[in-house]
Structures are given as C-alpha cells and as structure tokens.
Amino acid sequence: MVSTEADDQALVAACKAGDRRAFHALFQRYERKVYAVAYGFLRNQEDALDVTQEAFIKVHRYLPNFEGQSSFYTWLYRIVANLCIDHLRRAGRKKDVEFDDKLRHDGENDAAAARLPVSTLGDPSKAVRDKEILDAVEASLAELSEKHRMVIVMRELQGLSYADMAKEMNCSKGTIMSRLFHARRNMQKLLKQRLDHVPSGGDAAGGNSGGGKSGSSSNTDGSGSVTQEAAS
C-alpha cells in the first residue's frame, strides 16, 4: 500500500472524529514499519511487538493533540522511538552504552579499505534476500553501541531529521551529527568484516545505486582520518 501524507491526514481526521476503522487503516498501514523501528532499537521480536502495540494505543490516546505540525508518520515514529528508549532504560540495558567508543574505526586508510562493494550491495533490497547478507547486517547492527544503533535506525529507517533526533536523544544537533557519522563508519567496518566472509555475497545483487551519484567503487581513498566521537 502506498501511503501518502494526504491519505494519512484524511485518516487522522477520521480518527479524531471517532472512526475506529480509520484508525485500523492507519494501523495496517504502519504496523510493520513501526515494528521494524522497534526491532531495530530492541533487537527482540516480543519486545518489539509489545512496543508496537503500546505505540498505537498511545497514538490513539494522543491523536486529539496531534496538530499536524509534522507529518503523521514523523509523529508516530517519534512516539515509537520514545517508547523504545524508555523500554531500554527500564530494562537497564546500558552496558554497551558505556562502551560507546570501544568499537572504533581507526586509521585513515582503514576508511577506504572498509568500503563496501557497490557491485554487490548496490541494490540493498536485492542484497538482503541473501540470508547471509541479511544476517551480517543484523549482526553488525547488534554489535553497534546502543546510541549508535539508535541514530542509525532513526536516520536510516525513520528518516528523522537531525533536529528531531537531537530532541529524541536529548542532545545537540552537533552531537547527533558526530554520533551518526561514527555510527555509519562503524557499521561500514563491521559489515565489511562480515561480508568478506560471505562467499555468495558477490552474486547477491548487481546494480549500482546508493546515495545517488555513485558509480565508482574505488578503494584508493587515502585521505580522511576520522576523529573519535567525543563522549556522546
């Protein structure tokens, strides 16, 4: 189902008028996306399902207060992110936060060496059909620190702006920028390590997409040392 902002607004208006079927339609439209976000944060199916359910109940409860200043899905995803963060806090899963910088992407040349093969992974939707690649991505996500995983999920999946992410994580935009930068580099490095051992990876997908203007898969980047994220 293709969801458009206009559709969302119409459904939200109907929900506000007390139309439960409209709310059901919203639920069906976003159930899996919300779950995906929750799973990205929590890495546990049952926890993610619980948070998904809680999120929709909360959405319904606070829908009368939703004034449409942001899009519905941004609002919804922020609720989900909040619930996930609360869940993690309650669960006391803080041990890896303490090791935020333990996983470091060192060295300048490392940046180039860690480049992922565009020819293999250029079309991620095809690439993840390869279970080994999918497992590698999931394992890499799991290995990230909690903060890094949060920013990755909020940005890459939810598409939240830096400002929204800063609000969610109660920090500055600069911190978010830095955290996201390092999270991506760590993710890249972890993926590279894993995918080097995936023999079928090279056949998973063809294509050459990504950020848009790619075309080169050069590994000769000799510049760009990265600084470590300051305690964030």
Added chain:
Amino acid sequence: MTNTVGTSGVSREELARHFDGELTGAEAHELAAQIDADPELQAELAQLGIIQGLVSETLMAKAEAVPQARFEQMWDEIDRTLDREAKASTASGAQPASFWSRMMEALRPVRWPLAGAAAAAAVALVVFSGGDDVGPDGANKADAVASAPQPDATAPTQDGATPKPAPTKAPKAAPPAGDMMAQAPDPEPADDMPKPKKVEAEIHGVEFSGHTGRISKTGTVTVLYLEEEAEPKDSERSL
C-alpha cells in the same frame, strides 16, 4: 589526520549532511557540483547509500517475516484497550480519559493488599464504633456477644465512662416457641431473644501474607481471607 574525501576538500561530515538533506539549498547546490566532478565523493556517497539501504531493508525484512496473525492479534488487543478506555472516559464524564484507569492499571499489583487493608480497616471501624460495653480493663466478655441483649445498657454515659451491663437485663433462657409467637406484634426484639451485644474488640495483628487476621483477644475470632489472583502477574512492561 584529515577528514576530507579525495582532493576536493569536502569533509565526510559535510557529505553526510548532504546525503541526509541537512544542507541549505545553496550549500547543497554547490556540493552537488563538486560531487559530479569527483569520483571519490561519488564513491563515498555510494557507501552512505548502501548502509542506509542495507539497514532499512534488513529491518523491513525482519518485519515482513512476522506472521500477519501476530498483527491481527495485536489489533484485537488494541481494539479492546480502546474500548475500555472509551468506557472509562464516558463513565468519567467524557473527560480526556483515563488518568484513573491508568492509575488503576498501575496499581493492579497492589490492588489486593490495598483492598485487604481497606477491609480490615472497615471491620475495625465497625467493631470499635459500638465498643462501649467493655470494662475498662479491656476484658471483653466474648460470650456476652450472644448472650447480653440489653439495648439500654449499650448507651454510653455522658461522661464517656463505659457502662457495665445492667444485671437486671440479663438474658433469660429462650421461651417455648408458642410464647414467642404470642408476643409477635412487638417490633422490638424480644427480651428473651439472644441479641448481639456491641463490644469492643482489639485487633492484635493482621497478617496479609498469611491471609489471616485476629480480631478478638478472647472468644470470637474472625479470620479474613484475602485471596490473591491466581494469575496473571503483570509484567513490568504492562505497567
């Protein structure tokens, strides 16, 4: 150590901001021109795209793997919850809902102990409210509960002293049934009928964990049973 890509002097952070749509229009326009001219920038940008694609596609694949029945089940639960909240809201005068219902939900784990405490308090109140027939020593003639029916004797004195039961009103043995019938029109309890006497009781302790509580020191002992819900115990999350 530098943090730039290739020879363009563009920093990776700036490239990431461009990728994330966080640059202003003018900045983005200028950088786009540089990217067009620099394969290194293009390669770096492609990496950002791959990571974004892999993360989002992987998580969506995980979501797609969840059976639809789980979401249908979830909707049923949501629907029931919304119904409950709507009823609570209606009952409370259509107010924005559910502060109390949420409070009740939050207090669910301690509801039984609280109910038990309330019940014990109520029993104590009832017992103490009429406790005027006991001697100052507190000795409670427990057997008099069923054998000293003296309405007049139960009235407290003006000075607050606890009256003693009037000996002249001591109960008599129950008359034959025929005699009782003959006195029928009298709305007041018959003198010769055993009538509970209001007495003072002392609560010597209530053990909620043991499900019992002793109400009287001598004689009558009342035991309150408080049953715990067999299940379910709420998880922390449901709070």
